[in-house]
Amino acid sequence: MTTLINANFEQRVVIQPTDYEWVGSTAPGVERIRLDRIGDEVARATSIVRFAPNSTFPSHNHDGGEEFLVLEGVFSDEYQDYPKGSYVRNPIGTSHSPNIGKEGATILVKLHQFDQYDTEKKIIYTQNTPWQQGLIDGLRVMSLHEFQGEHIALVKWAPNTQFKSHTHWGGEEIFVLEGTFYDEHGRYPKGTWLRSPHMSQHTPFTKEDGALIYVKVGHL
Known part of the structure; x- marks a missing residue:
C-alpha cells in the first residue's frame, strides 16, 4: 500500500518541533521527518533529513527533481560541499551520492515536485547573497x-x-x-x-x- 502522509493538499497542515517524529531511512545514520509524502521509498515527498557525521547515502537518480536547503552543518556529495544556508536545485534526470563529513548535516528537501520543463540547475549560497x-x-x-x-x-x-x-x-x-x-x-x-x-x-x-x-x- 502506498504511504500517504498529509497527502490531501486541500487541507492546511502545521508541524511544529514538538510534533517531530524521526524515522530511520534505508541508510545507517540517516533519519527523516516526513512532512508530506505520497509513495514509499521513491515518493513525492517533503522531509527534514538529518545525516549523522561521516554518514553516506547510496547514489540515486532524481527522477522528479530535488530541491533542498541546508539547515545545519555541511551537506556534501561527489561534486562539492554545501554549507548551512545553501539552496540547491537538482533537475529531473540528475543524480548524486551524498557523503557527509564530520559536521553532519540537516536539510529541508522536496522530491518529485519539479515541472518537466523546469530544467535549471541552481546553487545559491544564501549566507553571501x-x-x-x-x-x-x-x-x-x-x-x-x-x-x-x-x-x-x-x-x-x-x-x-x-x-x-x-x-x-x-x-x-x-x-x-x-x-x-x-x-x-x-x-x-x-x-x-x-x-x-x-x-x-x-x-x-x-x-x-x-x-x-x-x-x-x-x-x-
Whole structure:
C-alpha cells in the first residue's frame, strides 16, 4: 500500500518541533521527518533529513527533481560541499551520492515536485547573497527560484512587522528558519513547517524576535 502522509493538499497542515517524529531511512545514520509524502521509498515527498557525521547515502537518480536547503552543518556529495544556508536545485534526470563529513548535516528537501520543463540547475549560497527590499518596510527578500507561477524565496521579517491579509493563489508553504512567525491562526517558532492550500488566506506578523522564513507559493 502506498504511504500517504498529509497527502490531501486541500487541507492546511502545521508541524511544529514538538510534533517531530524521526524515522530511520534505508541508510545507517540517516533519519527523516516526513512532512508530506505520497509513495514509499521513491515518493513525492517533503522531509527534514538529518545525516549523522561521516554518514553516506547510496547514489540515486532524481527522477522528479530535488530541491533542498541546508539547515545545519555541511551537506556534501561527489561534486562539492554545501554549507548551512545553501539552496540547491537538482533537475529531473540528475543524480548524486551524498557523503557527509564530520559536521553532519540537516536539510529541508522536496522530491518529485519539479515541472518537466523546469530544467535549471541552481546553487545559491544564501549566507553571501544580498537581500532586496520587500513590499513593505520591515521585510527583506531573497529570491531563490521562479518558474511559471511558482516562486521560492527567503523572507526576513524585522521585529514587530505587520503584513496585509492576502490570498494564496496556488497555495503557500513556509518553513521557519529563525525567530517566530505569527498569523491570526497561531504562533510558529523556529523549525515549524506550514502548508496552506490554494485560495487560503492569512494576515502574518512578527513580534519582538522577528523571523526568517523559507516560503514557496503557487505550487499546490
